[in-house]
Structure formats: structure tokens, C-alpha cells
Amino acid sequence: xxxxxxxxxxxxxxxxxxxxxxxxxxxxxxxxxxxxxxxxxxxxxxxxxxxxxxxxxxxxxxxxxxxxxxxxxxxxxxxxxxxxxxxxxxxxxxxxxxxxxxxxxxxxxxxxxxxxxxxxxxxxxxxxxxxxxxxxxxxxxxxxxxxxxxxxxxxxxxxxxxxxxxxxxxxxxxxxxxxxxxxxxxxxxxxxxxxxxxxxxxxxxxxxxxxxxxxxxxxxxxxxxxxxxxxxxxxxxxxxxxxxxxxxxxxxxxxxxxxxxxxxxxxxxxxxxxxxxxxxxxxxxxxxxxxxxxxxxxxxxxxxxxxxxxxxxxxxxxxxxxxxxxxxxxxxxxxxxxxxxxxxxxxxxxxx
Amino acid sequence: xxxxxxxxxxxxxxxxxxxxxxxxxxxxxxxxxxxxxxxxxxxxxxxxxxxxxxxxxxxxxxxxxxxxxxxxxxxxxxxxxxxxxxxxxxxxxxxxxxxxxxxxxxxxxxxxxxxxxxxxxxxxxxxxxxxxxxxxxxxxxxxxxxxxxxxxxxxxxxxxxxxxxxxxxxxxxxxxxxxxxxxxxxxxxxxxxxxxxxxxxxxxxxxxxxxxxxxxxxxxxxxxxxxxxxxxxxxxxxxxxxxxxxxxxxxxxxxxxxxxxxxxxxxxxxxxxxxxxxxxxxxxxxxxxxxxxxxxxxxxxxxxxxxxxxxxxxxxxxxxxxxxxxxxxxxxxxxxxxxxxxxxxxxxxxxxxxxxxxxxxxxxxxxxxxxxxxxxxxxxxxxxxxxxxxx
Numbered sequence: 001x002x003x004x005x006x007x008x009x010x011x012x013x014x015x016x017x018x019x020x021x022x023x024x025x026x027x028x029x030x031x032x033x034x035x036x037x038x039x040x041x042x043x044x045x046x047x048x049x050x051x052x053x054x055x056x057x058x059x060x061x062x063x064x065x066x067x068x069x070x071x072x073x074x075x076x077x078x079x080x081x082x083x084x085x086x087x088x089x090x091x092x093x094x095x096x097x098x099x100x101x102x103x104x105x106x107x108x109x110x111x112x113x114x115x116x117x118x119x120x121x122x123x124x125x126x127x128x129x130x131x132x133x134x135x136x137x138x139x140x141x142x143x144x145x146x147x148x149x150x151x152x153x154x155x156x157x158x159x160x161x162x163x164x165x166x167x168x169x170x171x172x173x174x175x176x177x178x179x180x181x182x183x184x185x186x187x188x189x190x191x192x193x194x195x196x197x198x199x200x201x202x203x204x205x206x207x208x209x210x211x212x213x214x215x216x217x218x219x220x221x222x223x224x225x226x227x228x229x230x231x232x233x234x235x236x237x238x239x240x241x242x243x244x245x246x247x248x249x250x251x252x253x254x255x256x257x258x259x260x261x262x263x264x265x266x267x268x269x270x271x272x273x274x275x276x277x278x279x280x281x282x283x284x285x286x287x288x289x290x291x292x293x294x295x296x297x298x299x300x301x302x303x304x305x306x307x308x309x310x311x312x313x314x315x316x317x318x319x320x321x322x323x324x325x326x327x328x329x330x331x332x333x334x335x336x337x338x339x340x341x342x343x344x345x346x347x348x349x350x351x352x
Numbered sequence: 353x354x355x356x357x358x359x360x361x362x363x364x365x366x367x368x369x370x371x372x373x374x375x376x377x378x379x380x381x382x383x384x385x386x387x388x389x390x391x392x393x394x395x396x397x398x399x400x401x402x403x404x405x406x407x408x409x410x411x412x413x414x415x416x417x418x419x420x421x422x423x424x425x426x427x428x429x430x431x432x433x434x435x436x437x438x439x440x441x442x443x444x445x446x447x448x449x450x451x452x453x454x455x456x457x458x459x460x461x462x463x464x465x466x467x468x469x470x471x472x473x474x475x476x477x478x479x480x481x482x483x484x485x486x487x488x489x490x491x492x493x494x495x496x497x498x499x500x501x502x503x504x505x506x507x508x509x510x511x512x513x514x515x516x517x518x519x520x521x522x523x524x525x526x527x528x529x530x531x532x533x534x535x536x537x538x539x540x541x542x543x544x545x546x547x548x549x550x551x552x553x554x555x556x557x558x559x560x561x562x563x564x565x566x567x568x569x570x571x572x573x574x575x576x577x578x579x580x581x582x583x584x585x586x587x588x589x590x591x592x593x594x595x596x597x598x599x600x601x602x603x604x605x606x607x608x609x610x611x612x613x614x615x616x617x618x619x620x621x622x623x624x625x626x627x628x629x630x631x632x633x634x635x636x637x638x639x640x641x642x643x644x645x646x647x648x649x650x651x652x653x654x655x656x657x658x659x660x661x662x663x664x665x666x667x668x669x670x671x672x673x674x675x676x677x678x679x680x681x682x683x684x685x686x687x688x689x690x691x692x693x694x695x696x697x698x699x700x701x702x703x704x705x706x707x708x709x710x711x712x713x714x715x716x717x718x719x720x721x722x723x724x725x726x727x728x729x730x731x732x733x734x735x736x737x738x739x740x741x742x743x
Contacts, residue, residue: 077634087523181726183664246440248447276551279666
């Protein structure tokens, strides 16, 4: 430990020498300046290289100064702080660039007509055409998947929380967890195998995609509903039993009523999770250029598959793919916001 | 205890014999007895409430004792249910039966997924080499020779992605839980969750059209300076190699790993952290001594979940990787690797007959791999839940 050339009062302080609070910031600023200067001289100054060199210089400078003034333990602490912060900032890069690219490139073709026209009669370099048919398809398929998975998910969660004891409940819990890990393409293959066996090899429909999505969605619904049901205080159930209300009515009128906000939120988030699934829809629902309202028969266009197929076409298609991606993200964000709003609106009034 | 119903009614409570009844009396007796000095002076009505309370506790019999609603399906309130017991008991049985049956349905669905995949893959599994040779993209290989490189490519891309994602996620999770101000931490957590909801096709678009050009100079530099190591040799633009695909996969699984490890780090017993701080530990030493040991198994299982996701991810790989079917460790060369999921999505639209069965057979391999990874992850989580002293 370097002995400080300290003023007389330092004999009374309990802490060792500390760097001033502004030291890290000064180190960042200094490192940035040096990095920029060096890289301009070598002629390689891009944002990436300057940032990388700045981080490196800052870590070295701050750690060594701190080691000299504050000792090795604080130096390690400062190094760890630097590393954690750099990791965090590094992770922000893809997030920000992703959102920025989708918005800026998506805005090229995104418009009212893009949302309200389909792709009938659009070919070559035509910039007209839109995603109306894909929006309809996405909503129909997702709605059907929701109608399948929500009742199953809700009842299973009720079983697990209110009735489930013993090996069966343990097994279900375990396999629900395992089911959350099914790759989306495998779910698609399952729906394909099931329906082509039952309906013939050429059968394609929105229902097929909905079944694939339901396989992916049900475990998510079970998980979130289960969590919400467990949050309901046991005193409420016991109070209801004490009043002579039978168990099933207690579940319907007390437990579900108390947790409805959380359940709806969980379902919305599950929808947001599957609405962007591409792979299973690619191999089950396929792609067409016009609107198909019939879930039970024929191919359907969906937004993710539309974005992918347009990207494959290249040219104007890439712009269309970005616009479709923007539409998709907007729908997902909207669902998230609605979920938050609902959870706020439905929240039971607590407190006296 | 006055609130307990008359003894004749009490005997109608099923399973509510004398022994649990006694336990109730003590359980209910404690709250009534403790505040005797303080509360009884405030108001007599308070005391009345107490007794009402304890009657609510005593009436359901054993349910009140083990604070969980026990497995009894019967309506547990004796006084009122005397009238409606018959009908409501039937309704109760039906309700329990339906919800239980739905639970079993989940198991059936999972079995059906495996069953139908095996059923449709069977023709490929039993086909003769001559039949398989008719499929043009099989190049005369047997099924095993065809699946091998695909499994290798899947594992390679997923493990590379995991290697990139875990240190970053650890950093983000620590930043959110221990470095950022509390208010900011909440907002950041929400942003991370939102990132997890972004569709994979958007990641694919972003990776192919934005990230690949950005990675190009980095890969070129890597190949130039570290090219003597075979791993990094032979980069050719554009960046459509397995490392680029793994980078996008890493970006996709960072939110998942971060979300889980953040939850685990938040659960670190505050007393442990405060004890470390009180002993004079720096923030990093606190993290190393109190937070990381507590969260290690949580971090492991979070990584396994991320691995499971990366293994099954289709679109990002499909849109970025230029495919090849080799056991190759050249991370920067294009046309060396392909993952199972991306291969299925690429070939499926044009496939028919036996080639569909071959693709489904590869899907079965993917299913088995992810199932194993997830089961291990769940097993680690379950073990942690048993041993963690947090509550």
C-alpha cells in the first residue's frame, strides 16, 4: 500500500485513500480523446474502433491508477465495474440498431395503403401491394391458436395449483417445462405430420399452423397462469370455504376473479410470443397473394412468412420485408401495451 | 374455543377427526393469545373479530393447519354445505375431473408430438440405400451420414452462440441487479423482456442486412491477424459464415439468459450481501462471495435454456448462413455448416414423398437433442430449488 503524503487529519479517517468520484468519468474522457487521436493518426477511426480502444484504455488506466492509489482490492472492484458496464453497453448496441434499422428501413414502404392492400397482381419491380392479406392471416391463425391453447392452459394450471398433488402433477409440471423447449420447427413438423395423415398429403390450412402455434403457446400459458394462481392468498380461499362455498365455485368466483388481470396479461404475452413464429407457419400454412378468411381450408398468408418470402425475392421485396417486419413489431408492441393496460384495469381493488 | 361448530356437525367434516382438531385449536389460539395485552385495550370489537377469524381458521379442519388447500375435494364448510352438499359435490368432482383430464392431455400431446414424428420418419428410417439415393440432395449418403454434419452444425452454432451470450448476459444481469439505480433497473428489465418478444424473422432480416456488413471488417481483421489458427482461417466476404449466424443467435438468446439470471440474482438473500459489505468487502467481492455462489446453478440452467432455444432456432440461421454439409471447424468460411432446423425450412417447401420423411427424421433428431438439453436444465433447477436456503 502506498503511504499517502496525507494532511494531518487523515490519521483520523477510517477509510484508506480513495480516488475522487469524478475519476472514472475523467478516465473515460481521457481514454476517448487518446483513442480518437491515435486512430486518426493511423487513419482507422471508425465509431467501432474508437469505442473499442476507449474501453480498453479506460480499463487499463483506471485499474492501474486505482491500484496505485487505492490498493489491489479496489482496483479489482473498479475493473469489474468497468467490465460489467461495458458488457451492458455492448448489449445495447444490437438492441438500438435493431429497432433503428427496422423503423428506418421499414418506413420506406410503410403507409396506409401498404396496410390495406394485398399482393394480387403485384410483380417485378412494382412498389405497390401490401400486407392486408398477411395481417388477416396472422390474426386468424393466432386467434385460432389462442382459442385452442387458452382453455387447455387455464384448466391445466387450475389442476396443478388447486388439485394437483402426487406424481401425476409432478409429471405434468416437468413435462410442461420440457414442452416450453420444443423447437418451433418441430411443432410445425408435428402439425404437418398430424394433418397430412388425417386429411391427405396436399392439405394446407390455417388450422394446421394454429395447432403448431398452440403446441408452442400452451406451456407458456400454463406457466404464467400457474404463477398468477399461486399469487392468490390462501386466506381468500379459506374465507370462501368458511362461508360454505364449494371448491369449484371458490375457484371460479374467488381465485380466478382475483387473478384475472394477471391471467389476461400472461395470455397476451403468450400471444405476443407466438405471433412472430415463422418456421412452423412456413411449412404448414404456406403463402398466397390474396386474403383467405377460411381457417379450415387452403393456404394463408402470414406476416412473418410474408417478410421471409419477400426477403428471398430480393429487390423491392427487401423493402417490403422491412415494412412487414415493422408491422409485426408494432403489433407485438401493441399487444404488450394492451397487456399492461389490462393488468392495470382488471387489478382487483385491494386495501381498505 | 367457542367458534368451533357443535360437535355433531363437526363429525360431518370428513377427515376432521380429533387429532387435527386439536392442532387447529393451538394454531388459532396463538393469534388470540398474543395480542392480549395490547389489543384488548383498544376495542372490544377487535376481540370479536379475532374470534371470527379463528372460526374461519377452525372450520375447514385440516386445511387450515397446513396452510395449503389440501387434496380433499369435499366442501369443507360443514354448517352451510348441509343443504347444497349433494349437487356441489358432483360439480366439484366434474370440475376436478375436467381439469385433471386437461392436464393429462398435455402429456398426451407431448407423446403425440414424438409419436407422429416417429410415424412419419419411419419410411426414411427403414428405407434402403437405393431409395435414399434417389433424393438428389442426399448425394448418395445414408441417413446417418446425412444427419451427422447437420447435428454438428446445429451444436456448433448453438455452442458458439452460448459462448458469446453467457458472459454478456451475466454482465447485463449484474448491471441491472447490482449496479444500475433501482428505478432504471426496472425499466431495463422491461426493455430486456421486450427484446425477447421480437420475432425471429426480424432478427434474421437484421442479421442478414445490417449485421453482416458490420461484421465484415471485424472478421477480415480476425482472419488477417489470427489466420494462422485454422479456426479463423480463410474468411471470404460476405459474412455468411457460422460465426455470423452464432452472433445473431447470441443476440436472440441474451434476453432469455439475462431474464432468468436476473431473477436468480434478485433472490440472493439480502443478509448475505449485507454481511459481506459489513465485513468491508467491495462491491465486486460481495458479488463474488455472496451473489455468484448463490446464483451459479441458476445461471447454469439459464444457459441451458438459452442453448435449447439456440438449437431450435430456424429463421436466423436460414437467412444468414450460406449452407454446407461438412464436419468443419473453419468458423469464418462460408458454405461449411448448416443447422437441422434451417435445413428443414429450406428444403421442406419443395420436398415430397420420401424426402419429407428424411427431413422429419432430422427433425426427430433435433427434438431428441433439445429434449435432453431441457431435461438437464430442469433437473438442475429442481435440484437448486431443493437446496437453496432462500425464502
